[in-house]
Each structure stands twice: as structure tokens, then as C-alpha cells.
Amino acid sequence: MTQLSELLPAEHPLAGCDDLIDQLRECGRLFHSRGWSVGTSSNYSVVLGNDPVELIVTASGRDKGRLERNDFVHVGADGCAIEPDQPKSSAETMLHVVLAEQPGIGCILHTHSIWGTLLSDYFFEDGGIEFSGYEMLKGLEGIKTHESVHWIPIFENTQDILLLAEKVKACLSDIDQPLTHGFLIRKHGLYTWGRDVFAARRHIEIYEFLFECTARKMSLPEKISGQD
Amino acid sequence: MTQLSELLPAEHPLAGCDDLIDQLRECGRLFHSRGWSVGTSSNYSVVLGNDPVELIVTASGRDKGRLERNDFVHVGADGCAIEPDQPKSSAETMLHVVLAEQPGIGCILHTHSIWGTLLSDYFFEDGGIEFSGYEMLKGLEGIKTHESVHWIPIFENTQDILLLAEKVKACLSDIDQPLTHGFLIRKHGLYTWGRDVFAARRHIEIYEFLFECTARKMSLPEKISGQD
Amino acid sequence: MTQLSELLPAEHPLAGCDDLIDQLRECGRLFHSRGWSVGTSSNYSVVLGNDPVELIVTASGRDKGRLERNDFVHVGADGCAIEPDQPKSSAETMLHVVLAEQPGIGCILHTHSIWGTLLSDYFFEDGGIEFSGYEMLKGLEGIKTHESVHWIPIFENTQDILLLAEKVKACLSDIDQPLTHGFLIRKHGLYTWGRDVFAARRHIEIYEFLFECTARKMSLPEKISGQD
Amino acid sequence: MTQLSELLPAEHPLAGCDDLIDQLRECGRLFHSRGWSVGTSSNYSVVLGNDPVELIVTASGRDKGRLERNDFVHVGADGCAIEPDQPKSSAETMLHVVLAEQPGIGCILHTHSIWGTLLSDYFFEDGGIEFSGYEMLKGLEGIKTHESVHWIPIFENTQDILLLAEKVKACLSDIDQPLTHGFLIRKHGLYTWGRDVFAARRHIEIYEFLFECTARKMSLPEKISGQD
Numbered sequence: 001m002t003q004l005s006e007l008l009p010a011e012h013p014l015a016g017c018d019d020l021i022d023q024l025r026e027c028g029r030l031f032h033s034r035g036w037s038v039g040t041s042s043n044y045s046v047v048l049g050n051d052p053v054e055l056i057v058t059a060s061g062r063d064k065g066r067l068e069r070n071d072f073v074h075v076g077a078d079g080c081a082i083e084p085d086q087p088k089s090s091a092e093t094m095l096h097v098v099l100a101e102q103p104g105i106g107c108i109l110h111t112h113s114i115w116g117t118l119l120s121d122y123f124f125e126d127g128g129i130e131f132s133g134y135e136m137l138k139g140l141e142g143i144k145t146h147e148s149v150h151w152i153p154i155f156e157n158t159q160d161i162l163l164l165a166e167k168v169k170a171c172l173s174d175i176d177q178p179l180t181h182g183f184l185i186r187k188h189g190l191y192t193w194g195r196d197v198f199a200a201r202r203h204i205e206i207y208e209f210l211f212e213c214t215a216r217k218m219s220l221p222e223k224i225s226g227q228d
Numbered sequence: 229m230t231q232l233s234e235l236l237p238a239e240h241p242l243a244g245c246d247d248l249i250d251q252l253r254e255c256g257r258l259f260h261s262r263g264w265s266v267g268t269s270s271n272y273s274v275v276l277g278n279d280p281v282e283l284i285v286t287a288s289g290r291d292k293g294r295l296e297r298n299d300f301v302h303v304g305a306d307g308c309a310i311e312p313d314q315p316k317s318s319a320e321t322m323l324h325v326v327l328a329e330q331p332g333i334g335c336i337l338h339t340h341s342i343w344g345t346l347l348s349d350y351f352f353e354d355g356g357i358e359f360s361g362y363e364m365l366k367g368l369e370g371i372k373t374h375e376s377v378h379w380i381p382i383f384e385n386t387q388d389i390l391l392l393a394e395k396v397k398a399c400l401s402d403i404d405q406p407l408t409h410g411f412l413i414r415k416h417g418l419y420t421w422g423r424d425v426f427a428a429r430r431h432i433e434i435y436e437f438l439f440e441c442t443a444r445k446m447s448l449p450e451k452i453s454g455q456d
Numbered sequence: 457m458t459q460l461s462e463l464l465p466a467e468h469p470l471a472g473c474d475d476l477i478d479q480l481r482e483c484g485r486l487f488h489s490r491g492w493s494v495g496t497s498s499n500y501s502v503v504l505g506n507d508p509v510e511l512i513v514t515a516s517g518r519d520k521g522r523l524e525r526n527d528f529v530h531v532g533a534d535g536c537a538i539e540p541d542q543p544k545s546s547a548e549t550m551l552h553v554v555l556a557e558q559p560g561i562g563c564i565l566h567t568h569s570i571w572g573t574l575l576s577d578y579f580f581e582d583g584g585i586e587f588s589g590y591e592m593l594k595g596l597e598g599i600k601t602h603e604s605v606h607w608i609p610i611f612e613n614t615q616d617i618l619l620l621a622e623k624v625k626a627c628l629s630d631i632d633q634p635l636t637h638g639f640l641i642r643k644h645g646l647y648t649w650g651r652d653v654f655a656a657r658r659h660i661e662i663y664e665f666l667f668e669c670t671a672r673k674m675s676l677p678e679k680i681s682g683q684d
Numbered sequence: 685m686t687q688l689s690e691l692l693p694a695e696h697p698l699a700g701c702d703d704l705i706d707q708l709r710e711c712g713r714l715f716h717s718r719g720w721s722v723g724t725s726s727n728y729s730v731v732l733g734n735d736p737v738e739l740i741v742t743a744s745g746r747d748k749g750r751l752e753r754n755d756f757v758h759v760g761a762d763g764c765a766i767e768p769d770q771p772k773s774s775a776e777t778m779l780h781v782v783l784a785e786q787p788g789i790g791c792i793l794h795t796h797s798i799w800g801t802l803l804s805d806y807f808f809e810d811g812g813i814e815f816s817g818y819e820m821l822k823g824l825e826g827i828k829t830h831e832s833v834h835w836i837p838i839f840e841n842t843q844d845i846l847l848l849a850e851k852v853k854a855c856l857s858d859i860d861q862p863l864t865h866g867f868l869i870r871k872h873g874l875y876t877w878g879r880d881v882f883a884a885r886r887h888i889e890i891y892e893f894l895f896e897c898t899a900r901k902m903s904l905p906e907k908i909s910g911q912d
Contacts, residue, residue, distance in 0.1 A: 034263075041819075063882070112820065118897060122904060189819070208266075219905075221447075374613050374644070444571075591796070659723075662722075662723040
């Protein structure tokens with residue numbers, strides 16, 4: 001499914017990472033076609049190492065439906081490009097960095113869908129959204145039964161990404177309700193992750209499905225027994 | 229429309245079944261693009277024999293939008309792989325087995341759509357959904373007129389697939405209201421089947437159409453005569 | 457955009473009509489991808505002559521998203537295949553025939569969408585649907601301004617296609633409100649036409665747009681002045 | 685992603701502009717697939733110069749999902765083709781011309797979506813639509829924070845395009861509330877622009893996202909604290 005272009009040349013900072021990059025490009029094509037990554041919104045990364053953090057992350061302002069191999073940046077723990085003369089990385093790179101510090105996270109994906117935007121506002125005052133009883137929950141890593149209750153927290157949106165990154169970091173180690181699979185940012189969208197691109201992409205599809213179910217369920221009329 | 233990959237090699241347990249497998253792969257691409265098989269949900273099978281049952285069924289945990297030829301397993305009447313060292317078959321394989329025991333069933337397809345998920349919950353207490361008057365009903369095998377009343381039962385969801393398979397089996401031979409073309413599992417999705425992949429795929433499209441019609445009809449305002 | 461397959465062989469009754477057939481196949485791919493021709497519903501024709509009527513029409517029961525060149529039948533004024541040993545033509549062929557008798561009609565297309573199905577039922581008792589004020593109306597042949605009022609009648613569904621064809625024929629020559637661009641069949645779908653495939657396909661897109669607008673408009677809340 | 689066809693021959697008035705034209709063709713394919721440019725609606729242009737204005741604009745009545753390289757016209761400040769024997773340009777060409785007169789505008793795009801059509805009517809009496817708090821607003825050139833309030837005005841629809849062009853021109857230099865990124869025409873659709881095709885296309889995606897958010901938000905039930 002990958003649209004081939006030239007392999008990155010040997011002198012490029014990301015030479016040899018073509019396959020990982022192509023997996024992110026394919027995510028971009030899928031998410032853009034779904035309407036979850038339009039208008040150059042969203043950003044995606046793969047983790048090359050977590051001690052210290054090294055990431056490949058989408059450059060800022062690119063059309064996610066037609067990413068080229070050189071639309072990515074190699075960044076370090078400070079969120080800055082490791083090599084000189086690279087494109088600017090996504091403004092939200094530090095969110096990727098704090099997630100990449102966690103063990104077992106190989107890929108971080110952010111989408112910006114209609115339903116994610118609306119529900120993150122609708123449920124903001126509740127602090128998050130609770131999903132329960134859906135078979136689809138089993139697509140989230142480690143969940144074995146539909147008889148599960150899953151909570152996704154919602155953070156207030158801000159342009160101060162360092163501050164938000166700190167809040168996310170604190171939430172990841174929260175004792176009562178640790179952040180496990182993903183979070184929403186108000187009127188902004190979803191962050192989720194996984195051990196590799198396959199798992200993170202599956203989590204995006206699961207959450208976007210649950211968002212759409214939740215929103216569409218609210219538009220159904222109240223059930224009157226025996227109604228058809 | 230089939231994206232070609234290498235034919236399965238002669239030593240593969242499914243060597244020679246490439247065409248049947250490609251038909252299921254094409255179902256996967258279509259259903260994933262529709263949003264009916266996202267997040268590695270859904271499973272599909274073709275029946276090689278029914279006495280004893282032999283099936284080709286999707287392996288567990290695969291992305292249905294980009295199935296490869298070796299993402300399938302050859303299973304027997306016990307739902308287990310016939311040959312050693314094969315991938316794990318779908319957790320719901322025994323539902324395919326009890327359906328494959330029926331005469332005239334050549335393909336079984338399961339989708340997991342938004343509307344199937346929502347309606348299977350909305351109408352759960354009614355025991356099923358009744359469709360009538362739709363021309364589209366004629367796409368279900370054997371239905372000759374829109375002036376038909378068609379019932380699709382809804383089963384409670386469970387992780388005990390053997391138990392659910394027994395319930396489905398009993399329902400298939402129910403005298404008052406036999407299970408004819410398909411069933412829903414609550415907050416989970418649709419199972420339907422046909423004499424071949426073409427017929428089963430048509431049934432998926434018919435049911436998903438009827439689900440969407442039913443749900444969207446509920447969101448229309450009450451009709452006041454003369455309104456436009 | 458046309459997926460090429462072998463040209464029809466010289467001995468085929470439709471040899472030489474490959475280009476017209478490919479235009480209908482492309483309609484099928486588009487309409488199926490939109491969800492307007494799923495489950496083998498819909499049928500399409502091009503008019504080869506109207507005195508006497510000669511048509512190329514889709515064979516019965518084909519998947520409209522992947523029509524092959526030999527999924528079409530050459531029929532005459534009686535709706536029957538002109539040559540022996542041809543596939544059965546669509547059950548609704550006689551609707552195509554009465555339309556093909558009209559001057560200036562080169563192509564007839566029928567779709568079976570969710571909104572067409574729902575609105576044809578919702579407005580059935582009104583006898584049709586009135587559209588006005590939409591710029592999109594200008595896509596209907598001969599309409600020059602959005603300040604137009606366009607009426608599309610709705611017929612009761614029936615399996616007696618000959619009877620329905622008679623009613624359509626009468627309506628085409630109705631003096632008060634002649635049938636101009638298309639009609640709906642209750643809980644069934646849309647028929648429209650044009651001087652060629654391009655025009656008929658445009659009419660399908662226009663009507664389906666107007667149906668969706670009409671239905672979604674009904675789901676918006678009542679406007680309160682100053683509301684945002 | 686561009687479907688290649690023959691380069692325009694040397695004697696064609698647009699010879700050498702193939703790349704700009706292909707960028708517009710790709711917009712057409714995308715917007716048609718989204719349902720924003722169906723039924724030959726919409727029109728697109730690139731600006732070759734603004735003193736005097738020179739544009740490449742879509743010819744009238746073309747299917748935007750499959751534009752060919754010769755479906756475009758080279759027009760001047762009067763909106764007329766510069767060379768003889770060219771296809772008729774879009775009826776709305778003069779709207780493109782008044783926009784092309786502005787400094788820094790390299791591309792003008794018009795879409796005709798369901799939500800654009802409905803909201804332009806719903807909010808017509810308010811004079812426009814206000815968007816605030818959405819992260820997606822940052823996709824509009826020059827907007828740096830979600831804490832922005834963005835206003836898109838709505839003009840009454842008319843077939844007198846010269847009159848409408850005058851109104852748009854006046855609005856562009858309005859002191860209190862200048863027209864910055866785009867406008868709606870009632871029951872008709874969206875005009876937006878950018879310094880190049882990339883920027884204008886991004887603006888289309890941003891506005892269409894905001895329209896859909898705004899419309900779908902209205903269909904959610906009123907929030908009751910603690911509700912899930």
C-alpha cells in the first residue's frame with residue numbers, strides 16, 4: 001500500500017529509517033482519508049530510543065495525507081533536531097518526548113477528528129470519558145473482556161506545550177487513575193501510543209470508533225420498550 | 229481489485245487456496261474502508277467442507293484492511309489449526325464452526341460497525357430488530373418482495389464463545405423463529421453468511437444498509453403532514 | 457480511472473460498445489463507493505436507439521462496485537435480450553425502456569441510497585419532495601437559477617414493474633406537473649437520466665446532494681435569532 | 685498522486701502550466717471524493733499575475749473529480765479568455781478576479797459541501813459564523829492560538845456575479861471587520877484562498893472541518909453535568 005518514492009539518500013539524517021517512516025506515512029494517508037488529520041493537523045512519531053529519548057517525528061505544517069520521506073525530523077530529549085538544517089518539528093514534539101520516556105512505547109500518534117474535537121469539549125467538565133461494555137475495548141492492549149470500564153482523561157488545551165507535557169507526565173504516574181492508553185486535549189484531539197506503529201494505529205482506530213459510537217448514541221431517541 | 233502478492237508456497241497448509249483467500253482479503257479491504265472492520269476487529273471464513281467441518285479463517289489480531297495471504301488458518305471441527313505451527317485463529321472461530329455445519333453455507337463474515345454496535349444495544353431488550361417494507365430486503369437470499377418482514381435476533385455479548393456458539397446452534401433449529409440470514413451480538417456486531425463469498429458479502433452490505441437506515445430514520449423529526 | 461479488462465470479443469453481442477459500458481462501470485464504482493449502490497442494488501443503462509428502443513442495461517444481481525464488461529445485456533423494446541444465451545437483465549428493465557422511449561434520453565441511472573430510501577418514505581404522503589433556493593439545482597439540465605422550485609415525485613414501491621412503468625409513462629406526459637428529471641420509488645430509491653452518461657451521472661450527484669441536505673437540515677435544531 | 689496524462693502541447697494557451705494545473709486537478713479529486721465538489725459544482729483557480737490580473741480557472745461544467753489538463757482557461761482582468769477558441773470559464777470567474785487583485789493571493793478555491801450549504805442558510809440572518817476555541821483555527825494563515833475568534837461572513841446568493849463581486853471587494857477593504865480568509869454564499873458554498881495551492885487547500889479543509897464540527901455540535905443533546 002505504500003506509495004514508493006526514492007529511498008532517503010545516505011547523507012540524510014534519517015537514512016536507513018525508510019521503513020519506519022513509510023509506516024507513519026501510511027498512517028497519514030489512512031487518517032487523512034478518514035478526516036482525522038486534515039488541514040495539516042496531527043503529528044506522528046516513532047521512538048528510536050528512550051534513554052536518552054530519540055524520536056522520528058513529523059515536521060511542522062505538512063499535509064498528512066501525502067507525507068514525503070523527508071517530511072520527518074530526528075529529534076532528541078529536548079525536542080530539538082539532532083542534526084543541523086532540518087525542518088522544524090511539530091509544535092507538539094515535547095508531548096511525544098514525555099511519552100517516549102515511558103518503557104514499552106514505540107510509536108505515538110495524534111489525530112484531530114470531528115468527534116474527538118466535539119467530545120473533548122462536551123465531556124471536559126467530567127474530566128474525561130468512560131467507555132464500558134463495548135467489545136471494541138478489547139482492541140486496547142491488555143483489555144481482555146468487554147466487561148471493562150475504560151477511562152480516557154481530557155486536558156485543557158493550551159499553546160504552552162511544555163506545561164501540558166508536564167501535566168501528562170504527572171498523569172502517567174498517577175496512582176489512583178494512571179493514564180494508560182491515551183488522552184484527549186479539549187477541542188483539539190487524541191493522543192495514543194503503542195509498542196509499535198501497528199499497535200498505536202490500532203489504538204487510534206479503537207478510540208475513534210468509541211468516540212463516534214458515543215456521539216451517535218447521544219443522537220438516538222430515548223428507547224421506549226417495544227419501539228421499532 | 230485484488231492487490232497481488234506472492235502465491236502461497238507449495239509447503240504452506242493453505243497452498244492452492246489463494247483465490248478463496250483473496251476473496252476474503254478483498255472483503256477486508258472493503259469493510260475496513262467502510263469503517264466496519266477497524267482496529268483488527270471482525271473475522272471472515274470460507275468453508276472447505278462441512279462433514280467434518282473444515283474452514284479457512286482469519287488469524288487473530290490482524291488488520292483487516294491489509295490482510296496478507298498468510299494471515300489465515302486452516303481449522304477443523306474443534307476450531308483448532310489442523311496443521312502445526314500455524315497462527316492462532318480468531319477467538320470467535322467456534323461461531324464459524326457451528327455455522328459451517330449447516331448445509332449450503334460456504335462463507336461466514338463478521339463485521340463490527342458503529343450502527344451494528346449501537347442498534348444491537350438499543351434493541352437488545354426487544355430480542356432483535358424487525359425490518360419491513362424495504363426494497364433492499366430483496367438482497368437477502370430467498371426474499372422476493374419488499375413486502376416482507378425480516379427479523380434479526382440479538383444475542384448478549386460474552387467472552388464464553390463456546391456457550392454463545394451453543395445458543396446460536398439452538399437458534400438455527402428453532403421452530404418458531406429460525407435464524408435464517410444473520411444475527412447481532414450486543415455492542416459487538418453482525419454475523420451473516422451465504423453459499424459463497426459473493427453472497428455473504430452482499431448480506432453484509434444489505435444488513436449494514438438496513439442498520440444505517442434504521443438508525444438515521446430515528447433521528448428524523450416526527451412527520452407533520454404537508455411539512456417540507 | 458477506468459480499470460481496463462479485455463475488450464469484448466468480436467462475437468459478443470455488445471462487441472464495440474466497450475466505451476459506453478466502461479462509462480457505466482465507472483458510475484458503478486463511484487456509486488458503490490458512496491454507498492448508493494450496495495448489495496447488488498441499482499441498475500444502469502445507455503440508450504442505443506429509441507425507435508424502436510434498444511438499450512444496454514446491467515445484468516441482474518451483479519455487484520455494482522466491480523462490474524465486468526460482460527455484466528451487461530443488449531435488450532429491445534420488450535425488455536428482453538435481443539440475442540440468445542445472454543444473462544438475465546435487471547428486474548426493472550421496463551422502467552428503463554419507458555424512459556428510453558422519450559426523445560433526448562441517452563442514459564438512465566438508478567441508485568438506492570440511505571437518504572433516498574428514507575426521504576422517499578418520509579415524504580411519500582406529500583407525493584414528492586420540493587427543493588428550492590439551492591444553487592445546486594442549477595446542475596439539473598435547463599435550470600438557470602437557484603431561485604427555482606423543483607419537484608421530484610414519489611411512486612409507491614411494487615414488484616409489478618410493468619404497472620409502475622405505465623404510471624411513470626403517464627407522469628412523463630402529465631400536463632400539470634410533468635416528470636422532468638427524475639423520480640423516487642418509496643423505500644427503494646432514485647431514477648434519473650440525461651442525454652448521455654455524463655449528464656445522468658451529474659443528475660445522480662445533484663439529487664443525492666439535495667436528499668442529504670434535506671435530511672440533515674431536518675436534524676438541525678430550530679434557529680433562535682443570534683444563536684451560535 | 686497525480687494521474688498523469690499527456691503534457692499540454694506547445695501550441696496550447698496553457699502550455700508550461702501543467703504543474704499548477706495538476707495541483708488544481710488533485711484538489712478536484714480530493715474535494716469530489718469528500719462530497720464537497722459534486723455534480724460539476726465548485727471552481728478553482730491559480731493566479732499568474734495580479735497587475736493586471738491573469739488567472740488559470742476551471743472551465744464551466746466540468747466534473748471536478750476527473751479534471752483533464754485542458755479543462756482550464758487562461759483569463760484576464762475582465763474574466764474573459766485571453767486566447768480565442770477556449771472553453772467557457774466558470775460562471776463565477778469574476779469572484780476569482782476580485783480576489784486575485786489582492787496582494788499575496790496565489791490560489792482561490794470554491795467548494796460546495798452539504799454543511800457549507802446548510803450553515804450558510806442557518807446563520808444567514810446573523811451575517812456570518814463565529815468560530816472560537818478550536819485548535820483547528822491555527823490552520824488558518826496567521827492564527828497562532830486556539831484562543832482566537834474567527835468570523836466568516838455570509839453573502840446572499842445571486843446569479844448576478846458582478847454585483848456579488850463588488851460586494852466581496854467592498855468587504856475585503858471593510859475597516860471594522862475585513863474579510864480575511866474566506867466567505868460563504870447562502871445555500872451555495874465556500875470561497876477561500878491562500879498564497880499558493882497548498883495554503884488554499886489547507887484553508888478548505890480547515891473551514892469544512894469547522895462547518896462539520898459546528899453542525900454536529902448542534903445535534904448533540906444539551907449537556908447535563910455528570911452525564912455519560
